[in-house]
Amino acid sequence: MTSQAWLPIFRAIAAEIRATIPPLAGTPAAREEVGLGAGGDRTIYLDRLAEDIVVRHLELAYRSGLRFRLISEELGERDFGGDTLVLADPLDGSFNAKMGLPYFSVVLAVTQGGDRFSDVRLGYVQNLVTGDEYHAVAGAGAFHQDEPLHPVPPAFDGKSIPLVQFDAPSGVEPRERAAPIFARAEKVRQLGSAALNLCHTAAGGIALQVTPGPVRSFDLAGPLLILREAGGIATDFGGGPIDSVSVRLDARTTLLASLSRQIHAYALELVRVRVS
Numbered sequence: 001m002t003s004q005a006w007l008p009i010f011r012a013i014a015a016e017i018r019a020t021i022p023p024l025a026g027t028p029a030a031r032e033e034v035g036l037g038a039g040g041d042r043t044i045y046l047d048r049l050a051e052d053i054v055v056r057h058l059e060l061a062y063r064s065g066l067r068f069r070l071i072s073e074e075l076g077e078r079d080f081g082g083d084t085l086v087l088a089d090p091l092d093g094s095f096n097a098k099m100g101l102p103y104f105s106v107v108l109a110v111t112q113g114g115d116r117f118s119d120v121r122l123g124y125v126q127n128l129v130t131g132d133e134y135h136a137v138a139g140a141g142a143f144h145q146d147e148p149l150h151p152v153p154p155a156f157d158g159k160s161i162p163l164v165q166f167d168a169p170s171g172v173e174p175r176e177r178a179a180p181i182f183a184r185a186e187k188v189r190q191l192g193s194a195a196l197n198l199c200h201t202a203a204g205g206i207a208l209q210v211t212p213g214p215v216r217s218f219d220l221a222g223p224l225l226i227l228r229e230a231g232g233i234a235t236d237f238g239g240g241p242i243d244s245v246s247v248r249l250d251a252r253t254t255l256l257a258s259l260s261r262q263i264h265a266y267a268l269e270l271v272r273v274r275v276s
């Protein structure tokens with residue numbers, strides 16, 4: 001079975017999560033904590049609900065003959081009899097969903113032949129509020145709403161970056177590391193769904209994605225394929241390659257990503273000046 005054959009399954013999962021989660025976003029029930037996820041974050045009721053949908057669809061897929069191993073944010077790893085990894089972040093941007101802020105997504109991916117970023121064959125992200133869908137197939141391109149994505153690279157005048165999207169856990173240190181970039185940013189955002197942020201980086205709306213402190217790589221695996229297939233570039237915050245970063249729940253990476261090689265190189269230069 002090719003990785004692309006997972007696409008209809010992912011769409012069915014996304015459709016059911018989209019029908020279930022947004023009506024509950026921002027309600028008292030949405031804010032209820034129900035435990036600690038395998039990924040280390042607190043699980044809220046909405047995470048659990050979305051993951052139950054993923055598991056139900058994958059059990060059906062298993063019964064229809066597919067063999068794979070699920071890695072999902074809350075439950076961890078579950079063996080369905082095969083080596084292909086199916087990665088699921090059933091609700092990315094949980095905190096936004098909990099608070100009723102309309103920017104959250106479902107993120108799904110398939111790897112073949114290993115557990116590194118470079119082994120991802122299919123990446124799928126759906127904005128659960130708007131229904132906007134991004135996906136990519138390794139070697140076959142990136143798609144928005146099932147149409148080939150032909151992004152317009154963000155404008156760059158050689159000295160200022162139009163829009164920087166910043167991700168970091170709380171704390172001053174990652175902000176200090178990103179400060180030289182902020183100083184050259186026309187706008188700075190911290191939107192709250194790492195997967196959607198990378199899709200918008202792939203589409204050119206976000207000129208630079210900046211993640212100076214280590215974050216879970218698992219959430220980034222599918223979205224990074226979308227960026228790469230759209231023609232974008234991603235490295236760690238120091239400019240090092242990330243292809244061999246593990247997609248498993250315990251792995252971490254920093255990130256610097258853009259559709260524009262010029263903007264990415266410029267950001268690296270700004271950070272390096274600061275380091276030296």
Ligand SMILES: [Mg+2]
Binds near residue numbers: 089092093094
């Ligand atoms: Mg999540």
